[in-house]
Amino acid sequence: MSNLMPQPWKHPKLGTYYFRKIVPPHLREAVGRLKGRKSLTEIRISLKTTTLREAKLKYPEAVAEADRLLLQAADGHVRLSHQQIIALAGLWYSRELKAHEAEPGDPEAHDIDLSLLESAMDEGDGLKKGKVAKIIAEDVDSILKQESLLIDGASRADLEERIFWNKVALLNTLKRYADGDYRPDPKLKTFPQWTGAGKDPPKVPVTGPKVSSLYALMSKERRHAEKTVYSWTRILAKLTDYVGTEDAKKITDIDIIGWKDSLVASNLGPKTIADRLVVVKSFFRWAKANKHVESNPALDVEYKPKHDPSKGKRPYTDAEARLILQAARDQREAHKRWVPWIAAFTGARIDEICGAMVSDVLLEDGIHVLRIDPAYREVGASVKNPGSVRTVPLHSAIIAEGLLDYVKTLPKDGPLFPKVKPDRFGKRGGNGSKTIGRWIREKLGITDPLIQPNHAWRHRLADECRKLEISREVRFAIDGHKLADVGDQYGLGVPLKVMAEAVAKLPNPLAAEEALSTETPQ
Incomplete structure (x- = not known):
């Protein structure tokens, strides 16, 4: 597969390596306008080296730069200095x-x-x-x-x-x-002369360590997943674009506050803004701790938006849960058939379910379980936090639906949902989540914006556990929430048998309806 990956291109005469990317036809005029030209068919960025090894190290920065340009051209919205x-x-x-x-x-x-x-x-x-x-x-x-x-x-x-x-x-x-x-x-x-939006504002000279170079060190040290690297690179690039320099030592708290204010003014959602600030804060905390910068400019920057109750997230109601689980029975696509049922009784994240291997459905101590552990999965698999590595008991309703019969039809060493294609980061959860989300909204008509089609199962499980007085510690062990208390992390954790007893208490949304339909008329 490595031979198919994009590689730096060596100029035949100059010997310098370049990043090259063809601009889609519908974006050529927009990209050209951003670069001060009428049209542009190819993005070509010099990697400023004649050494392939160094070119490969610089390649991700060029990819991020090209992606920024294409995204900017795609939505047509530019930021003015x-x-x-x-x-x-x-x-x-x-x-x-x-x-x-x-x-x-x-x-x-x-x-x-x-x-x-x-x-x-x-x-x-x-x-x-x-x-x-x-x-x-x-x-x-x-x-x-x-x-x-x-x-x-x-x-x-x-x-x-x-x-x-x-x-x-x-x-x-x-x-x-x-x-x-x-x-x-x-x-x-x-008035200064207007030269057009394609002309970039003057950059502050870089004399200190570059943000992109420092993040490359940080991501390698912390073993960030490819998707995390992609996301963090883009966020940090947005900051340096705003500030006008990549020099980590020249970015001040005023710069970061100004960037934060620009995000607020652009009407981004509070969670998006908060997530971006978390990245910047974490990056500069690491840079300061490792003596790359003298101080952390993000240390005292705060963002505390007023919570809007109307924009909260809610769980599926009993009626919505019944609608989805009933409809799932008729689906030919395996992930639409089984992911909603597994999510309904485990609260597992969609990526955790879609990324499962056939071998992750097993019998342990006489209990049918789903193992969620990247160590047994495809290359690139990851979990959200250490508490997410777990073994989850499968509810009897899932077994009764025939999950084990489905598993028997698959190669033992293959993925549980082989027809869900991995996304650009090698994960099946991204595409699985999108297709299930569209199915629930477009086909089943559950369009409430307060519902996240896949995450709503986690909210529902939390409510069901509260109704049944299942302890918070047991619920966290089932759905893989991060443990909030250091004391909770002592010992071996919640026994599988205790988890299975809790899962068995969860009501099947279809049970009451089906019981009524099978009653003999008097």
């Missing part, structure tokens, strides 16, 4: 002034417009952002359309505010012109 925002707002001002200087209009009409702008001000407390966005939207849209530009939420918010104040200045200037005072406008000299 502070200088670019000032320049773009200045371009709007200059064009509007030129368009109206010959006929500056009625001063009284301008006073009315200024009053409307004034209404977008709090009483001495600054701008009412919602009103600013509404009152200035047409002006912002016009300049973005003229420049064929889509920008992200944070950039738009900054541009709205800048154009707001420029419009106040413009109306006052036009009033002056209308009164016959055409003295040169000094404001025109304050």
Whole structure:
């Protein structure tokens, strides 16, 4: 398989290694615009070395850079630097002034417009952002359309505010012109030149260790899974793109706070923002502990959004559980047939179930179980935390459904769900989760946004255990939650027999309904 993996390309004349990637046809104009060109058919990044070994080390950074560019082109939203925002707002001002200087209009009409702008001000407390966005939207849209530009939420918010104040200045200037005072406008000299969004803002020179290089060391030391490396590399790259430097020693707490504020302004979900900050905090904590930087700039950065109860997650109701389990019986795709049933009575994560091997379904001490342990699974398998490595008893309802008969039809040394293709990280859970999620939402009609189609089983198991007064420690042993108390980690853990007794108590959502259907009419 290694021969099929992408490799650095050696320039036949220069001898320098490059990263090369063909740009999909539908993105060529967008990628070209981002790079200051009309169109671009290929992304080519110099790895700046003639040594293959060094080129391979630099290759992941180039992959991440190319992925960032393609993602940015795909959704069409670019982030503008502070200088670019000032320049773009200045371009709007200059064009509007030129368009109206010959006929500056009625001063009284301008006073009315200024009053409307004034209404977008709090009483001495600054701008009412919602009103600013509404009152200035047409002006912002016009300049973005003229420049064929889509920008992200944070950039738009900054541009709205800048154009707001420029419009106040413009109306006052036009009033002056209308009164016959055409003295040169000094404001025109304050704007930097607009060179387009494809021109990257100047980077701060890198004299210290690069963030990407340090993370390569960190990920190797901590043996991060490929998916983790991919995710963390992208998040750290977003930070360095925002700051304008890869120099880990030059990134300050003010930089990270500014980045955090830009994430909030772009309307990302609180969990997404919190997860990104966890990555940055963990990275700089490691860099400080290993003496790569003198201080941790992320140490005191806080993010505590107000919890919105309406955006919580809920478990499946009894009716929803019955609907899914009943429908699963009719599915020909094995993972849709069996994953919901296993998840319903174990609370296991979808990746834990989809990634299972046939040999993971076994008999232990007379109890049918599902073993969840990366050591026995395909290369690249992992679990969320040490507590996730476990052996889970299988409920009698799953056995009665015929799981063991299905297992007997498969090669003993193969995966439990061989037709679920591994994703780019070698895991079957990603694709399995997507297809089951779509099936539940699109085919079964369970579309409540508070439900995560696969994770809702874990929430349901927690509630069922509470109803049955199954202890928290036993529940954590079943569903693989991380132990919260150090004392809980002493000893050998919850015995399999105790777990099996708890699992046996869990009610089958279909049992009552089927019991009624089999009763003999009187």
